[in-house]
Amino acid sequence: MTSGYLGLLMLGLIVVAIMMGFPTAFTLMGLGMLFGYVAYFDPTQSMVANRIFDLMVQRTYGGMTNDTLLSIPLFVLMGYVIERAALVDKMFRAVQLSFRRLPAPLAVATLVVCTFWGIASGIVGAVVVLMGVIAMRPMLKAGYDTRLAAGVITAGGTLGILIPPSVMIIVYAAVAGQSVVKLYAAAMVPGFFLAFLYFVYVVGWAIIDPKVAPKLPESEQRMEVPDWLERLTDTFGGNALGAVVRGLFSPARLRAAYPQGEVPGVGRLLGSLGVALGPILISAAVFGGAWWYVVIHNAPEPVQVEAVSASQGLSELASSSAGLQSPAASGVQEPPPATGSASTAGLQEPAAASSVQEPPSAAGSASSAGLQEPPSEGAAAPAAAAAQVEQGLTAPPAVEEQAARAAVPEGFYKWFWGLAAATMLGLAVFYRSFTAENLEIQRLLYSSVMPLALLTVLVLVVILFGITTATESAGVGAAGAFLLAWHSGNFTFEKLKESIYLTAKTTAMVCWLFVGSGLFSAVFALHGGQELIERWLMSMNLTPLQFLMLTQALIFVLGWPLEWTEIIVIFVPIFLPLLAHFQIDPVFFGTLVAVNLQAAFLSPPVAMSAFYLKGVSPPHVTLNQIFAGMMPYMLIVILCMVLMYNFPGMTLWLPEFLYGK
Amino acid sequence: MTIQSFLFAIDRISTTVGKAAAWLLIALTALVCIEVFRRYALNSPSQWGFELSVMMYGALFMLTGAYTLAQDGHVRGDFLYGSMPPRRQAGFDLVLYFLFFFPGIIALLYAGWDYAGSSWAIREHSSITADGPPLYWFKSVIPLAGALVLLQGVAEVVRCVVCLKTGKWPERLKDVEEIDVVKDQLEQSTYVDDDARRAAIENVSSIEEAAHGRLGGAAANQSGGGTK
Numbered sequence: 001m002t003s004g005y006l007g008l009l010m011l012g013l014i015v016v017a018i019m020m021g022f023p024t025a026f027t028l029m030g031l032g033m034l035f036g037y038v039a040y041f042d043p044t045q046s047m048v049a050n051r052i053f054d055l056m057v058q059r060t061y062g063g064m065t066n067d068t069l070l071s072i073p074l075f076v077l078m079g080y081v082i083e084r085a086a087l088v089d090k091m092f093r094a095v096q097l098s099f100r101r102l103p104a105p106l107a108v109a110t111l112v113v114c115t116f117w118g119i120a121s122g123i124v125g126a127v128v129v130l131m132g133v134i135a136m137r138p139m140l141k142a143g144y145d146t147r148l149a150a151g152v153i154t155a156g157g158t159l160g161i162l163i164p165p166s167v168m169i170i171v172y173a174a175v176a177g178q179s180v181v182k183l184y185a186a187a188m189v190p191g192f193f194l195a196f197l198y199f200v201y202v203v204g205w206a207i208i209d210p211k212v213a214p215k216l217p218e219s220e221q222r223m224e225v226p227d228w229l230e231r232l233t234d235t236f237g238g239n240a241l242g243a244v245v246r247g248l249f250s251p252a253r254l255r256a257a258y259p260q261g262e263v264p265g266v267g268r269l270l271g272s273l274g275v276a277l278g279p280i281l282i283s284a285a286v287f288g289g290a291w292w293y294v295v296i297h298n299a300p301e302p303v304q305v306e307a308v309s310a311s312q313g314l315s316e317l318a319s320s321s322a323g324l325q326s327p328a329a330s331g332v333q334e335p336p337p338a339t340g341s342a343s344t345a346g347l348q349e350p351a352a353a354s355s356v357q358e359p360p361s362a363a364g365s366a367s368s369a370g371l372q373e374p375p376s377e378g379a380a381a382p383a384a385a386a387a388q389v390e391q392g393l394t395a396p397p398a399v400e401e402q403a404a405r406a407a408v409p410e411g412f413y414k415w416f417w418g419l420a421a422a423t424m425l426g427l428a429v430f431y432r433s434f435t436a437e438n439l440e441i442q443r444l445l446y447s448s449v450m451p452l453a454l455l456t457v458l459v460l461v462v463i464l465f466g467i468t469t470a471t472e473s474a475g476v477g478a479a480g481a482f483l484l485a486w487h488s489g490n491f492t493f494e495k496l497k498e499s500i501y502l503t504a505k506t507t508a509m510v511c512w513l514f515v516g517s518g519l520f521s522a523v524f525a526l527h528g529g530q531e532l533i534e535r536w537l538m539s540m541n542l543t544p545l546q547f548l549m550l551t552q553a554l555i556f557v558l559g560w561p562l563e564w565t566e567i568i569v570i571f572v573p574i575f576l577p578l579l580a581h582f583q584i585d586p587v588f589f590g591t592l593v594a595v596n597l598q599a600a601f602l603s604p605p606v607a608m609s610a611f612y613l614k615g616v617s618p619p620h621v622t623l624n625q626i627f628a629g630m631m632p633y634m635l636i637v638i639l640c641m642v643l644m645y646n647f648p649g650m651t652l653w654l655p656e657f658l659y660g661k
Numbered sequence: 662m663t664i665q666s667f668l669f670a671i672d673r674i675s676t677t678v679g680k681a682a683a684w685l686l687i688a689l690t691a692l693v694c695i696e697v698f699r700r701y702a703l704n705s706p707s708q709w710g711f712e713l714s715v716m717m718y719g720a721l722f723m724l725t726g727a728y729t730l731a732q733d734g735h736v737r738g739d740f741l742y743g744s745m746p747p748r749r750q751a752g753f754d755l756v757l758y759f760l761f762f763f764p765g766i767i768a769l770l771y772a773g774w775d776y777a778g779s780s781w782a783i784r785e786h787s788s789i790t791a792d793g794p795p796l797y798w799f800k801s802v803i804p805l806a807g808a809l810v811l812l813q814g815v816a817e818v819v820r821c822v823v824c825l826k827t828g829k830w831p832e833r834l835k836d837v838e839e840i841d842v843v844k845d846q847l848e849q850s851t852y853v854d855d856d857a858r859r860a861a862i863e864n865v866s867s868i869e870e871a872a873h874g875r876l877g878g879a880a881a882n883q884s885g886g887g888t889k
Contacts, residue, residue, distance in 0.1 A: 019740065025735050027761050029762075052768070070715055083846075125839060126842050134850070475696075504679060504683035560740075
């Protein structure tokens with residue numbers, strides 16, 4: 001049409017207008033309208049018959065019927081409801097007590113709670129403020145280094161926009177025309193991997209320099225044990241599990257132990273037994289699930305294992321005075337990096353230990369091993385590539401049963417039983433010194449974390465298994481959040497209204513922006529702006545790596561002044577058509593952008609979360625200290641991106657495994 | 662009628678419509694769950710379920726647009742804006758409302774009117790399934806939303822003028838904000854010490870304000886009582 005320079009002018013104007021602080025959705029609409037009017041201007045027509053009006057209404061209607069965006073209100077609603085129903089400070093307390101034997105337990109607990117919170121909701125500001133009140137002061141009081149305390153809160157708080165189900169990924173999916181579930185699967189491993197890197201950094205720092213995280217005084221980390229339980233363990237011996245069981249079977253002795261009455265009833269004892277057996281039940285469920293998926297359902301399924309292991313790892317570490325079980329387990333689990341089976345085994349590993357203990361090299365190499373295997377032709381389950389390469393020749397999947405047997409990866413049984421044995425060993429060690437205190441910690445953990453954990457695991461598993469679409473699991477998730485809220489008992493009608501109205505406002509914000517950008521980008525392309533940029537980028541003869549670095553650097557810089565919504569909706573689409581030319585998978589690109597924005601949101605001096613944290617911190621904490629605490633996490637994110645680039649399997653293996661190429 | 666009550670009157674129209682539309686969320690959640698149940702448990706998904714849910718979503722976000730504008734909830738690049746004094750904010754806003762907002766929204770209203778009109782004229786039904794639900798009411802949402810946002814835009818322009826005169830942003834209707842969850846959570850907390858809790862609950866809104874005006878924290882703090 002016209003020369004591309006009008007398009008470039010549009011792009012320049014949008015940047016200026018955004019900087020001037022005008023609501024972006026309307027800026028986009030207005031610019032699109034004005035420039036579109038010029039582009040379509042035809043002097044022979046009447047003033048009001050310009051075709052831009054058709055374009056505008058088409059784009060609006062397109063936004064209104066976009067079934068990808070449909071899951072946004074539902075996921076957002078789920079987040080807001082959970083935010084009001086689950087008690088963060090109780091969760092923090094429980095997790096902190098569970099990790100009390102690790103170095104820097106408060107910092108680790110902050111990370112864990114933030115990660116969990118990130119799964120449930122994706123709202124950054126509130127999390128940082130909340131954790132600032134709940135975790136910052138205790139850490140400072142315990143003598144933690146200010147930078148450590150500040151860094152862990154700001155970094156943990158931003159994880160929510162990356163870890164699925166996140167709204168940002170839905171918007172990217174809508175912009176790029178990709179499948180939401182595929183993007184979720186892709187963001188899964190990098191998301192948890194990033195959380196894991198943060199964890200390694202915090203614990204590593206605390207080990208190298210114990211001064212930054214002094215041990216809490218014993219009084220701070222003791223869990224109150226109720227009288228009846230204390231008496232029970234006094235009567236029946238120190239092991240709480242044994243005491244509960246024996247108490248159940250010898251009511252006479254039980255009665256004798258409580259001369260003043262107040263004998264614990266059978267119901268209470270059974271409840272305690274259930275709590276005490278939790279780790280065993282969860283381990284059994286995880287292993288059973290893995291067995292069912294791999295052997296019966298005919299494809300290895302690491303996701304479920306991994307998702308569940310988050311909660312399982314929690315509770316195990318929780319109770320297990322951590323050190324005991326895990327080193328034992330992780331010693332056994334060092335996965336052989338290059339065999340096909342490692343791809344399953346490597347990801348299953350966290351099942352027995354906890355997801356946080358997975359050695360980083362193992363994750364990278366193990367999953368990339370899975371990727372390198374070419375998908376064999378004619379396989380019934382394209383996902384099970386790893387196994388089929390080795391067995392595909394001998395077992396053509398003519399009969400489904402045969403295929404099922406063939407799809408059990410080589411070495412699965414070895415790994416399965418090895419891990420099961422390690423877990424059992426760990427559990428045995430753990431239960432040998434199972435005190436009444438452990439029992440109470442576990443009880444607190446279940447009451448605070450379990451409902452949320454169950455819900456998030458359910459939503460993720462449902463998405464990743466492909467049982468329902470993203471929209472449907474969002475709907476189920478929102479309904480589940482209401483159940484959870486109802487269960488918690490403190491969810492009033494007032495809070496319901498709050499969540500509904502907040503969801504409505506957030507949805508309107510995102511979707512109007514989407515409508516505006518739909519018009520804007522159409523007119524931008526109409527003026528040849530898109531083409532001009534493409535030609536210009538092509539003429540630079542970039543290698544794919546250079547292109548990636550250029551775009552990511554640009555997005556990183558844009559992340560300073562802008563919100564993720566504006567970046568994803570306005571700037572990312574400009575690069576999307578070029579991905580095919582450079583042979584970059586849009587799913588990979590999207591995940592990279594999501595991780596990248598984490599770094600942008602942690603970069604001084606513009607990071608919002610630093611200012612939120614400053615607001616709730618005691619006055620002696622300076623902004624510079626907070627920034628100093630954030631910096632290393634920014635570098636960790638960049639390291640994570642480098643690893644993602646070098647091991648694309650980290651991102652792409654899971655979606656291909658689950659949904660095929 | 663004072664200017665403030667005029668502003669509140671318009672705010673109230675937008676807010677009432679927006680909040681009413683917001684309740685579609687409950688219906689949407691229920692509908693999606695029923696659909697899931699029908700598909701996976703009864704194995705008989707309904708014909709209209711998917712389209713109806715899309716329509717609910719579309720109507721929901723279009724009709725809450727004005728409400729969101731009335732609460733200053735549309736995302737804006739507040740990188741520089743947040744640290745400007747209110748008068749300069751109002752000046753920029755005023756110009757840009759006329760430059761971008763009105764052309765865009767008036768076009769939306771005009772184009773949407775035609776679009777919905779022709780849909781009404783043929784009593785259009787969806788053709789995705791054989792016996793699709795009627796589309797004309799759904800398409801009418803576009804001009805309706807356009808009119809509501811336009812009306813709210815007029816209120817916003819008046820706000821800018823008032824702010825230019827007095828140097829202070831006129832009030833908005835009180836509504837729930839994202840940061841309010843901090844208050845909710847802390848009121849129920851058991852492990853946070855009392856002083857910290859009280860301090861945080863009291864300061865919540867100023868924290869939000871300071872975070873948005875990050876570059877010139879001092880300027881934003883002084884202005885106080887602004888829209889943020």
